[in-house]
Amino acid sequence: MSGLKRGYFHSLLVVPVIALFCLGKVYSNELVIGTTFSPESLSYLITEWEKQPNAASIRMLNRTSSSLNKLFDDEKNDNIDLVLSSSPMLFYHLQEKQRLAAFPDKFSQGKKFVPEILQKTTVAFSLSGCGIFSNVALLENAEVDVPTDWSGLISPNLQGLVIMSSPSRSDTTHIMIEALLQKQGWQQGWALIHQVMANVGTISSRSFGVVDKVQAGLGAAGITIDNYANLLTHYNVDPHSVLIFKYFPNFPVSPTFIAITTNSTNSRQASAFIHFLLSNSGQSTLYHSKMGKYPIIPLAKSHPLYATQQFLFSQPTIDYQLMLKRQEVVKLMFEHQIIHRLAQIQENWKILYQKEQQAGHPLPELREILTAL
Structure with a gap:
């Protein structure tokens, strides 16, 4: 084969390799969130996250709890990085299947409203009544x-x-x-x-x-x-x-939970997303009229939602062990x-x-x- 032809075929091979590499880079900067919430109820939160410096774009998979649980029976599980839901049963089943990564102590702030059985893998970032x-x-x-x-x-x-x-x-x-x-x-x-x-x-x-x-x-x-x-x-x-x-x-009350999956291909961005949720800016996003939730960080007494948040804080705790049983x-x-x-x-x-x-x-x-x- 002549040098000209060898160069031509070499270029044909290099182009798709570079393309695949680039696609991989794009894909790795995408966060996939499996959630039981409607896309509309999370759209404002996602928009605010994507305004953050170097924030990954987010793709949501909206499923029922049972559908998400079954999805994790497949090793590929649509490359889900994060699970976001108010269902403690879902997180319990995923934890039992070792599909959730352990959380470091730096997320201890978000464990106050999490059932003790889930505190190694799951944090809460908002409350609903x-x-x-x-x-x-x-x-x-x-x-x-x-x-x-x-x-x-x-x-x-x-x-x-x-x-x-x-x-x-x-x-x-x-x-x-x-x-x-x-x-x-x-x-x-x-x-x-x-x-x-x-x-x-x-x-x-x-x-x-x-x-x-x-x-x-x-x-x-x-x-x-x-x-x-x-x-x-x-x-x-x-x-x-x-x-x-x-x-x-x-x-x-019904806390909203989030966890990083063991198979996450973008755990750094997943961790950054949770940092955002627990930050002052992330918490303030939750009580916007387009979100309708309550933060877990106490509001100032002068805030119009302070009394309702305190009401939610004062509610009795459900017996999670009995519920799971x-x-x-x-x-x-x-x-x-x-x-x-x-x-x-x-x-x-x-x-x-x-x-x-x-x-x-x-x-x-x-x-x-x-x-x-």
Whole structure:
């Protein structure tokens, strides 16, 4: 082969090699975040991060908790660098599979709201509270006061007007169901859930879909967390809005967790992203109206969100060990005892309400039968 031809073929080989190298450089400067949150709820945070000097661009993979967990059964797992979710169950399962990297002590600030069993691999950077998102106009039409607790959702006038997700579809809903069971006790908790479900008109596929449906007038009240509601109510600052969020009293908060994966190809940038989340600038990003969350760093007393943050700080802690121990039982109970029998449950309660109206007083014996497990 002549020197000219050798040079020509050499150049053909060099070009793709350089191209692959360049692609590798681009890829290594990309952070891939697997998350259970909707892309809209994180877009402002990502925008603020990408304004930081030398910040990697971010690609998000939005999945359910179970889908993300299964994704990590594959060694490649879409090259996920970070996992971001409010589901302690997800982080527990990934930690058990040794898919999460150990955190150094420099992130100790973010471990205050993390279950002890996860503190070696996981940090928390924000808080959300649980409660009820309501459409006041629809409640007024139904002649029902704005509900502030689970018991406020059992009025016969709310039949078909309550919206929620299920534990098998949403770990956020699972946490709220578990918190209610821990607060009320197993028997009384399930009895109350039965009564609430008698009024449910829509089972949302995801927890963040609840607020959209209430806003659209598909229901009068939905069980959800504050940050999804805050995106629409802007922290309830408009007294004339028909949309309002009320916190459950004496009810555990829902921290947002993040962890670096053991297979991360960009652990330096992943660590920098967590530093940003725990920094003053990152924490201030969280309570912007486009985020709707609360920081874990205490706000100044003069801050308009100070009182609500202190309220969230004062809420009881959920028993994570108990939740993890019986998570599958709670899911199965909800699916088989409620979801699969929902039409019959609602018909039974409709008949009961009619009989009570005819009698002019409650019928506790019949109620006990309907709420028995």
